[in-house]
Amino acid sequence: MGIFDIFLLEAVVNGLLLGGVLALLALGLNLIFGVIDVVWICYAELVMIGMYAIYYFASAYGWPLWLAVPAAIAVVAVLGVLLHVLVISPLLGAEPINQLLATGGVLFFLQSFATVAFGIEFRNLGLRLPVIEVGDIFISYARLLAFGCALAGMLAVWLFLSRTYTGTAIRAISQDRQIMALMGVDTRRIYLITSAVGGGLAGLAACLLVLQYDVHPFVGLSFGPIIFMICVMGGLGNMLGGFIAAFIFAELISVGGLFLDLEWGYVFAFVFFIAMMFVRPEGLLARRS
Amino acid sequence: MDLTRRQAAAGLAAMAVAIRPPGAWAQQKVFKIGVVYDYTGPLAGGGSALHALGAKIIIDHFIAQGGVEGYKIEAIYADAQSKPEVAINESVRLIEQEKVDMLLGFFSSAQCVPVAARIEQLRKYMWITTCIASTVLENRNLRFVFRPQPAGRQFGEASTDFVAAYAKEKFGKDPKDTNVAIIYEDGAYGVDVSRGNEEGAKRNGLKVVLKEGYSATAPDLSALVTKLRRARPDVILHTGYNPDITLFLRQAREGGLRFRALIGHGAGYGVPDKLREALGQDVVGFFNVDPISIWLANQASLAPGLADMVRSIGEAYDKAQPGTGVRSAHVGMAASNTYLFFTQVLPRAIRQYGGIDAEALRKASVDIDLPEGGTMLGFGARFNADGPMAGQNARAFPVIVEYTADGTDVVWPRSQAKRPPTLPLPAGNPYALR
Numbered sequence: 001m002g003i004f005d006i007f008l009l010e011a012v013v014n015g016l017l018l019g020g021v022l023a024l025l026a027l028g029l030n031l032i033f034g035v036i037d038v039v040w041i042c043y044a045e046l047v048m049i050g051m052y053a054i055y056y057f058a059s060a061y062g063w064p065l066w067l068a069v070p071a072a073i074a075v076v077a078v079l080g081v082l083l084h085v086l087v088i089s090p091l092l093g094a095e096p097i098n099q100l101l102a103t104g105g106v107l108f109f110l111q112s113f114a115t116v117a118f119g120i121e122f123r124n125l126g127l128r129l130p131v132i133e134v135g136d137i138f139i140s141y142a143r144l145l146a147f148g149c150a151l152a153g154m155l156a157v158w159l160f161l162s163r164t165y166t167g168t169a170i171r172a173i174s175q176d177r178q179i180m181a182l183m184g185v186d187t188r189r190i191y192l193i194t195s196a197v198g199g200g201l202a203g204l205a206a207c208l209l210v211l212q213y214d215v216h217p218f219v220g221l222s223f224g225p226i227i228f229m230i231c232v233m234g235g236l237g238n239m240l241g242g243f244i245a246a247f248i249f250a251e252l253i254s255v256g257g258l259f260l261d262l263e264w265g266y267v268f269a270f271v272f273f274i275a276m277m278f279v280r281p282e283g284l285l286a287r288r289s
Numbered sequence: 290m291d292l293t294r295r296q297a298a299a300g301l302a303a304m305a306v307a308i309r310p311p312g313a314w315a316q317q318k319v320f321k322i323g324v325v326y327d328y329t330g331p332l333a334g335g336g337s338a339l340h341a342l343g344a345k346i347i348i349d350h351f352i353a354q355g356g357v358e359g360y361k362i363e364a365i366y367a368d369a370q371s372k373p374e375v376a377i378n379e380s381v382r383l384i385e386q387e388k389v390d391m392l393l394g395f396f397s398s399a400q401c402v403p404v405a406a407r408i409e410q411l412r413k414y415m416w417i418t419t420c421i422a423s424t425v426l427e428n429r430n431l432r433f434v435f436r437p438q439p440a441g442r443q444f445g446e447a448s449t450d451f452v453a454a455y456a457k458e459k460f461g462k463d464p465k466d467t468n469v470a471i472i473y474e475d476g477a478y479g480v481d482v483s484r485g486n487e488e489g490a491k492r493n494g495l496k497v498v499l500k501e502g503y504s505a506t507a508p509d510l511s512a513l514v515t516k517l518r519r520a521r522p523d524v525i526l527h528t529g530y531n532p533d534i535t536l537f538l539r540q541a542r543e544g545g546l547r548f549r550a551l552i553g554h555g556a557g558y559g560v561p562d563k564l565r566e567a568l569g570q571d572v573v574g575f576f577n578v579d580p581i582s583i584w585l586a587n588q589a590s591l592a593p594g595l596a597d598m599v600r601s602i603g604e605a606y607d608k609a610q611p612g613t614g615v616r617s618a619h620v621g622m623a624a625s626n627t628y629l630f631f632t633q634v635l636p637r638a639i640r641q642y643g644g645i646d647a648e649a650l651r652k653a654s655v656d657i658d659l660p661e662g663g664t665m666l667g668f669g670a671r672f673n674a675d676g677p678m679a680g681q682n683a684r685a686f687p688v689i690v691e692y693t694a695d696g697t698d699v700v701w702p703r704s705q706a707k708r709p710p711t712l713p714l715p716a717g718n719p720y721a722l723r
Contacts, residue, residue, distance in 0.1 A: 212540075262501055
């Protein structure tokens with residue numbers, strides 16, 4: 001095999017598509033941290049609940065996908081609001097470690113809740129999406145969809161933050177949440193909107209992940225740590241940084257795994273993460289020092 | 290007549306003794322059994338819960354019939370939560386706090402390896418119904434750990450024997466020209482089976498074009514698919530749990546991976562219903578190495594009484610999980626292995642070795658000498674008392690089944706086969722080499 005062959009190109013394309021999935025997952029988490037300054041450690045578990053929502057709507061209740069998808073997004077958006085009202089809001093002034101532990105507790109709560117409520121069975125929509133073949137390269141339809149949605153989601157969030165009054169208020173709060181309250185902005189309302197948008201993005205990610213992954217109460221374990229690392233590497237709260245970090249991470253996994261053992265791809269990604277923590281501890285595109 | 294308080298109490302006690310039903314004293318002898326499986330976590334849906342069900346059906350059967358040899362059976366169930374450290378802690382808790390007489394169960398080899406060592410230290414008896422990695426027993430000289438299951442190495446060798454036997458006839462290739470790829474989850478179970486694959490391939494002269502491990506929780510296996518496409522194997526030998534198997538097969542389909550045959554090795558491949566649910570009829574023509582499903586075993590070849598027991602287990606299974614399409618081999622596997630303990634080990638320990646302690650149970654275990662057909666899984670039972678695989682049932686063997694449109698058929702070994710295998714994968718299958 002030459003170093004540059006069709007399989008390397010395929011690995012690069014696969015990395016890009018995986019990057020899209022990871023970028024979409026990181027987007028909501030970064031938005032929440034950027035505005036509310038709290039890390040939702042349980043973010044991947046919200047995605048898991050979203051996957052169950054779409055499974056039940058589409059498979060168990062037989063709703064068409066065009067209805068099941070927005071309904072599932074709405075469920076997770078509401079869950080995001082509930083998470084803020086019940087867990088985050090009382091701890092807004094608390095030490096960061098307490099906030100982290102609280103959302104960590106929610107993580108275990110959601111896993112246990114899903115085990116009791118939905119059982120331990122692996123569930124899936126049973127969809128078999130078409131295969132896209134370009135030359136000798138095969139492209140995953142589900143991944144392509146996720147990639148497109150990640151780009152669209154990023155654009156939509158950017159437009160929302162830059163072109164709307166609420167978005168401007170959210171950005172202002174992310175810069176100084178104390179002063180904005182003094183200037184008459186209803187910070188509570190902004191937090192609720194941000195939580196809903198963050199939850200909705202988790203719901204959107206869930207709708208795309210369920211096309212490719214079985215849903216079970218512990219599916220979040222496959223993504224949670226990686227999403228968190230991507231957000232840290234991109235600079236917690238920095239959406240563009242998270243976006244770029246997701247693609248770097250995914251390419252390291254995909255291309256590294258092609259040339260060496262699969263596990264080495266992950267080793268490279270983690271080593272790169274550690275190295276970056278030394279070189280740029282504030283993240284690739286730091287939002288603040 | 291005036292009775293003192295003490296005399297009254299003595300009288301009441303005497304009455305209580307007098308009205309106790311005959312045999313009630315004997316019923317006070319209790320055999321406490323600690324049962325450990327994964328009831329939560331990824332392994333639960335990957336097959337562990339089905340094994341737990343199989344074991345429970347048998348335990349409930351013996352509880353309902355009043356126990357064994359005058360001992361009442363009491364089971365305490367513990368959840369290993371798909372985590373080795375929890376399995377160890379729960380096992381120790383069952384022994385030290387619940388005072389169980391033995392442990393039974395264990396789905397994951399990653400749990401069995403450390404738990405077996407700990408149980409041996411505590412000089413307690415452990416009966417493994419499921420986990421198959423050879424490393425659980427190999428060169429460890431364990432005295433109180435027994436496994437009726439075939440070992441992982443046997444699983445790996447069975448699939449390569451199968452490929453080599455049919456390569457010329459079905460693929461038109463000599464074994465030396467037949468390319469096989471070995472992919473596996475990188476836990477104790479996958480690594481052990483993959484070693485069996487590698488040794489079997491070497492012995493049979495098959496050409497290994499790729500051997501690759503991966504984490505069962507990996508979020509992406511597309512790099513593995515690309516590597517397989519590059520290696521162009523005729524046959525893929527795969528060992529994995531359930532979420533990773535469906536992820537791999539989905540990504541393989543989307544990634545344009547084609548092959549002549551795919552052979553799984555238990556765990557996730559032992560739940561064909563779930564694979565069909567996820568992948569539809571695309572899985573028809575795939576193979577799986579496992580102990581035979583008790584419902585597919587040749588009932589006429591089984592020892593007297595076992596066929597009735599198979600039927601009864603099936604009824605209990607249907608009652609516990611109504612609507613099951615194909616009865617999973619997992620349930621029957623754990624049920625058969627648990628039944629073997631309750632019919633061969635426990636009564637023998639009580640009758641011949643005077644008790645239920647680990648030493649008596651060990652002696653009873655190594656005394657077992659059942660010919661082929663002596664268990665519901667079709668194989669016999671004879672445990673190695675010592676040697677490199679002490680505690681292993683030397684008469685256990687796996688079979689290979691082929692997924693059909695609505696069930697599974699045994700296709701290997703030839704002595705157990707219902708029909709010859711469908712090889713290569715039919716042209717209509719999206720994974721079939723074109």
